[in-house]
Amino acid sequence: MSAYTAPDFMKSVIDNRYFSYSSFMDVLNMVLDNEPSSSTQMIELGKSVLEIPIYGLTLGSGKHKILMWSQMHGNESTTTRSLLMFVDWFLKSELQSKFKLYIIPVLNPDGLSHWTRENANNIDLNRDAQNLSQPESQLLRSVFDTFKPDYCFNLHDQRTIYGIPSGSHAVQCSFLSPAANQNRDVTPARIKAMSIINHMVGSINENAISQIGRYGDGFNANCVGDTFQALGTPTILFEAGQSDEDYYRNKTMELITLSLQSAIKFIEENNKINDEEVITSYNSISAIETNYCDVLIKNVPSGRKNVDLSIMYKEVLKDNLLHFVPILSGVNDIKVVNAHRVIDLKSDKDQIDFEISVNQKFISNNLDICIFY
Numbered sequence: 611m612s613a614y615t616a617p618d619f620m621k622s623v624i625d626n627r628y629f630s631y632s633s634f635m636d637v638l639n640m641v642l643d644n645e646p647s648s649s650t651q652m653i654e655l656g657k658s659v660l661e662i663p664i665y666g667l668t669l670g671s672g673k674h675k676i677l678m679w680s681q682m683h684g685n686e687s688t689t690t691r692s693l694l695m696f697v698d699w700f701l702k703s704e705l706q707s708k709f710k711l712y713i714i715p716v717l718n719p720d721g722l723s724h725w726t727r728e729n730a731n732n733i734d735l736n737r738d739a740q741n742l743s744q745p746e747s748q749l750l751r752s753v754f755d756t757f758k759p760d761y762c763f764n765l766h767d768q769r770t771i772y773g774i775p776s777g778s779h780a781v782q783c784s785f786l787s788p789a790a791n792q793n794r795d796v797t798p799a800r801i802k803a804m805s806i807i808n809h810m811v812g813s814i815n816e817n818a819i820s821q822i823g824r825y826g827d828g829f830n831a832n833c834v835g836d837t838f839q840a841l842g843t844p845t846i847l848f849e850a851g852q853s854d855e856d857y858y859r860n861k862t863m864e865l866i867t868l869s870l871q872s873a874i875k876f877i878e879e880n881n882k883i884n885d886e887e888v889i890t891s892y893n894s895i896s897a898i899e900t901n902y903c904d905v906l907i908k909n910v911p912s913g914r915k916n917v918d919l920s921i922m923y924k925e926v927l928k929d930n931l932l933h934f935v936p937i938l939s940g941v942n943d944i945k946v947v948n949a950h951r952v953i954d955l956k957s958d959k960d961q962i963d964f965e966i967s968v969n970q971k972f973i974s975n976n977l978d979i980c981i982f983y
């Protein structure tokens with residue numbers, strides 16, 4: 611599949627991990643204005659805790675109904691950017707007559723503004739599927755109940771800690787057909803979701819920097835995806851991750867756009883699936899493990915021996931810019947087997963100039979590890 615090229619007017623939003631909600635909505639409205647369609651509708655669904663409007667966008671007039679929501683975790687914007695590209699592509703495609711899409715591009719606008727995972731009441735919306743204690747959770751559930759989707763796409767970013775089990779490669783993005791019960795039984799809804807995931811992985815692999823993974827499937831009824839899957843609607847968790855130095859996740863954003871395109875083409879083709887083959891193929895996607903860090907500095911002299919230091923970047927929003935602050939996260943951490951960047955001081959001993967401050971902030975000019983944005 612050929613990669614989609616985004617028009618220039620999107621760049622103010624898609625070139626950044628952090629963008630303002632209003633600039634995102636402006637660009638989304640430009641996309642819609644460029645391809646007017648009688649079936650396109652933007653609805654104000656309700657308001658966030660801080661009284662910010664949350665929008666639902668319906669597109670297309672076909673029979674396959676898909677509900678997609680992104681940024682329920684406010685600091686996970688990669689898939690939201692992918693949605694801009696996907697919507698633009700969809701409106702130019704023939705698929706409008708085959709699908710009815712219901713898209714909530716930013717479910718947690720308060721979290722987006724403050725770059726927090728949680729909403730303004732400090733609640734993780736993806737642990738609120740049973741309690742439905744928050745306005746954002748109630749709103750998503752009411753769209754699910756009234757729209758009655760055939761499929762759900764639950765769009766997220768994952769942290770930079772994931773690699774394949776051997777640790778030889780990072781996981782650039784991962785997918786999951788969430789469990790529908792504690793036993794993690796393979797229900798009909800799960801199989802349908804698995805078949806779409808298999809197809810997506812097959813179509814994006816050649817464009818990936820590293821590996822595509824399968825997210826862990828422990829059941830938690832408080833998670834929205836698990837709940838919708840349990841209600842019988844095939845649901846897919848998308849996790850946009852990071853590889854190498856792609857900290858703005860631009861390459862991953864393209865990969866997620868391709869995944870969305872290939873998913874709906876697959877649904878439209880309505881291929882017969884063989885359950886056993888689907889399960890085998892799904893299980894052959896590499897599981898993900900928490901065995902990566904951002905920067906691993908090996909062989910740092912410490913007394914008579916050498917130690918390995920793991921550094922994680924902490925994302926800090928300051929003056930409307932996202933800063934990546936290096937923080938010491940571990941010394942000889944046995945869980946860490948690889949990193950997006952590895953520096954071995956054995957081969958370059960004279961480059962030791964670093965400083966670790968009281969709050970574990972790690973600064974080194976010679977090693978070129980400093981705060982960046």
Ligand SMILES: [Zn+2]
Binds near residue numbers: 766
């Ligand atoms: Zn998330």
